[in-house]
Amino acid sequence: MSYIPRKKKISPSKSALATSQSTQQLPPRQLQPDHPWSVLRPTFRRRGVLPFTSPSPFPRYSYILSTTAAGELLFFGGYAHRSLHTDLYVFSTRDLSAALLQTSGEVPGPRFRPAAVLMNSVLLIWGGVTKFDDQGEPKGPYDDSLYLLSLVSQVWTRVVVNGPRPVGRCGHAMTMIGSKLFIFGGETGRGCSNDMWAFDLNSLKSIPVWNSYDPTPGDKKPPPRIGHVLVSTGDRIILFGGTNGQCDYNDTWSFDISTRKWTELQCTGSIPPPRHSHAAALIDDVMYVFGGRDDRRVLGDLIAFKLSTQQWFTFQKKGSSPSGRSGHAMVSNGTRLFVLGGKLAAGAQADETPRIHVLETSTYFFCHFIWTTSKFENRTHREPESRCCQAQ
Secondary structure, three states, X not given: OOOOOOOOOOOOOHHHXXXXXXXXXXXXXXXXXXXXXXXXXXXXXXXXXOOOOOOOOOOOEOOEXXXXXXXXXXXXOOEEOOEEEOXXXXXXXXXXXXXXXXXXXXXXXXXXXXXXXXXXXXXXXEOOEOOEOOOOOEOOOEOOOEEEEEOOOOEEEEEOOEOOOOOXXXXXXXXXXXXXXXXXXXXXXXXXXXXXXXXXXXXXXOOOEEEEOOOOXXXXXOOOEEOOEEXXXXXXXXXXXXXXXXOEEEEEEEEEOOXXXXXXXXXXEOOOOOEEOOXXXXXXXXXXXXXXXXXXXXXXXXXXXXXXXXXXXXXXXXXXXXXXXXXXXXXXXXXXXXXXXXXXXXXXOOXXXXXXXXXXXXXXXXXXXXXXXXXXXXXXXXXXXXXXXXXX
């Protein structure tokens, strides 16, 4: 099954339909300013071998992106010009330099739609599809190996795992809680999945093992999907969106790792439209989501989900915000969001030149200042539309 469905029927939630079918909008009590977006254009150099330059990795999509505490962005793999890649770049957001890293060891092969997390000075990569057919569609095989890269020695290690393990896949999502990395969903070659697995890095000291974190049989859990996002906070994992190849989702779920129970959240506010292949990052109590696509269009909206209130907020698209895209990546560092790469809408000009889109979130607060009157199931009611506002 293709990871990007050709034809689908969109099935948004009722709350999404209610908030999208607006018939009347009252005047806002506050004005919505432009986003404080900026664009970084790093200079590519080969570390330690100046002045020779490294080739630019752009344009590219369906790769992985992680960020270090020092503000460096790590960029690995992905698809560009009908070819899969296995290169690793590092971007410095402080001096705007970028370089192709020369790594060694058991280097993972070229791959598309893997997932990764960064723990201290170790980058962990799992999954991805390693081949394409003549039509440019993922063909397999799907890698089920876990790779670790020491950013200190720049040496890759392939972890030899004992016992059961998740089936190789692409289009899954990964997040980290404590010493455990969690993966959910993805395309396995036999369809979409909705299983949850965890790998405890402490097991590297003895016998490396994966553990299934599926809930008790009969308990509710998200439908199978790919192209979704995960973020973690405390002992909870938050999931949003994705697709099963026939239906795009805009549902939001929470998974408690201590009880191993899924809960579909009853969200309020400006429920976003269904999507897949979007990107997300967490800053404090807010999960930011940018872009993605459905079967009709590529999306370029920025939305935010406040975890403590389970409320969605929207931003007006103005100024120098990134163009709509899917298969891109977004990470946070401090109060800033970084958006790189992605596949743009048909006819749009790709980011051929090095370009990193940056959003400073510290100037925003979350408010409710627009009421809309909407009709749903022959009832007229009023729903608040939540907006993100810039502090004066």
